[in-house]
Amino acid sequence: MKNKSTKHISISGHLIWLGIGLAALYWILESAMDTFVFQEGTFTERITGASMNEIWMRMLITGIIIIFAVYAQVVVARRKKLEEALRKQAYDLGQRVKELDCLYGISGLVEKRHIPLPEILKSAVNLIASAWQYPEITCARIIVENQIFKTNNFRETIWKQTTKIMVHGKRVGTLEVCYLEERPKSDEGPFLSGERSLINAIAELLEGIIDHKKAEEEIKNLAKFPDENPNPVLRVAQDSSVLYCNRTGLPLLDLWGSALGQPLPGFWRQTINDVLSSSSNRTIEVVLRDRIFSFVIAPVVGRGYINLYGLDITERRKAEEEVARVADDLRRIIETVNAPIIGVDVKGLINEWNQKAADISGYSRDEVLGRNFVEDFVGDDYKASLEEVLGKALKGEETANFEFALNTKDGQLVIVLFNATTRRDASGNIIGVFGIGQDISERKKIEQMKSDFVALASHELRTPLTSIAGYVDLILDGDVGEISKEQREFLEIVSQNTQRLETLINDVLDIEKIESGRVKMRQEKVNLNKIVEDCINTFKVMAESKGLKLQKEIKADRIEVWGDSDRLSQVFSNLLSDAIKYTKEGRVKVTVRTKGRFASVAIEDSGVGMSQQDLSRIFTQFFRSDNSYVRKTTGTGLGLSIAKATIEKHNGDIRVESKLGVGTKFEVILPLLKESKKVD
């Protein structure tokens, strides 16, 4: 361009010289004509005699001509310039038109509805090349979401322009324009700056198209919604005529005796008017045959119609009713059950207090709600332990059968046996503790009376027994003189029977104490091998005197358990003495071993054995077999009950196997020391 303007300037330079030449020529011609054609005077006069006026005149004209020439020169130069600019503008305009054609073509594609996005992009890519400087060697490619759209001649080259396609700040694709061959570089590079803006403009258009199409597709999907909705959806005009009804809604219209374009039943009209005038949603329930529908009536503000969104809530309603019924039943059970039920929240404040709790305590529900249960209603001795139980329950750890004393309104203490259950809300969060109790004051009293009675009875029995046994012994010892053989024989019978009575009294006391839990087992390491061997040694003589073999088999060194060695000794003595007692011939065998986490002591005899019937009852108190051989032997019928109670206190078990006429095997199982906790 610079070259061209320089050229203009030189042309206008020539014009100036031309003007000056013309002016000089005019001067000469004018003088000559004055001299030779229009002569009036002398030559000299003619040569020189032109009047001064004329000379001035000519000079003026010449000047004017020169000025004109200069002026013409300037005008021409400017026109040239304008022409040049115009030409350029025309060129640029041509470019712009090409660009505009391209852009317009692409944006026109958006208008085409129902044409899917890929089709549009396919068309768009072919519109691009024509807008470039060298359309014949330009190709383009659009990549959107992994789909490729390109011109037929597309080939990726090094003369390439690329731009991102972004939708809502997210990159969705790329637009590329390539020259298939090199073109001389202008000072703007292979592509003009206008072309760089153009590719961005096209990308922007494509972005718009993609966005628009996506929205269109979404709307199309959304438009399918009401029809695919499994719940009835209707649109109703102000006059209650049905404008739209989806498939699910059609049977309802039938039931209402309505149809598309027809009005809904009368009861709707008022509701529709109300909703339209209030411009806010309303929910109503409609029963149709055996189904219950909930309808949300939503006014479409400014349109004068309403949308009805129905929901079949029949099942939900049934479930709700069932839940309500169960809740009601539970509430009634809680109220009427013959057990105190007390609930506290996480702060320990009472939120449940049934009728029985009120009966026992003397405090009505209203009097206690919101008060601190432990602080206000629990006996001092029990506060700490109950706090602990409630604390555990609030961590989800439940406690069964703990006792506490409830303070009653009239200042008494009622002993309650309680089971604490963690209370949770629907999402499983712990919201408190629920306790079901049992008033065991009466039971406690009876238990006390029973043990008092047993203690008293045994004492009252023991005193005369002490006298009888003592005086008989005095006589038998010869302290009061010689006695005859028969006197001795009979007094010995008296003595044996006093001993039997004494054993019975001791056993009754024992079992009462063990069962009532008043006897505390000692806590010590017990070497089972040793106490069993001691027992065997004690009974050796008794066995040998009956001609029985007493065998022992100890299969591990130092088997240890937690417990009370005296009590355990007593159990093994009982079992061993029974085994020997009920065995006429053969052997009694004691085996000590470990079985996994347990110690096992088995006492096996080759004795009379027991019937199945007897087996099922041997651990019951005062059980005596009908077996005549067994009946002949002495016993209180409490030994096995005591043994069982004792072993159970040690967290163990007694098992028995027996076959009539073959023998009996008792097995005592106790947790091994390292595996077990202390017995209580």
Next chain:
Amino acid sequence: MAKKIVLAEDEPQIARLIEFKLKKEGYQVTWKENGEEALKAIKADKPDLILLDVMMPVMDGYEVLRRLKEDENLRSIPVVMLTARAQERDVVKGINSGAEDYITKPFHPAELLARVKRILGKPG
């Protein structure tokens, strides 16, 4: 001089039995029917041994034992408790309170005598 024993026992027949056996052996026995009487007798007689029944009216055996152990002059006299039964608690309580031994009822008179002898040696 015969060794003196104070016997506190509320059952006359049992007391008579014990008294008979011990006297026959040669001991001097003073029998009292309750704890209070026994305590008076002990203070007066300063016996060599005391036989104390646990369950007695007015003052029970443990109470008598406690008071004996509080009294500097009587503290050293050995005491044998007569308990209803070898209840561990009773035995432990008795031994902890300073009893020398205990005998459970019913007992063989010969056994009682043997225990007394073990503590006192020969009666005279």
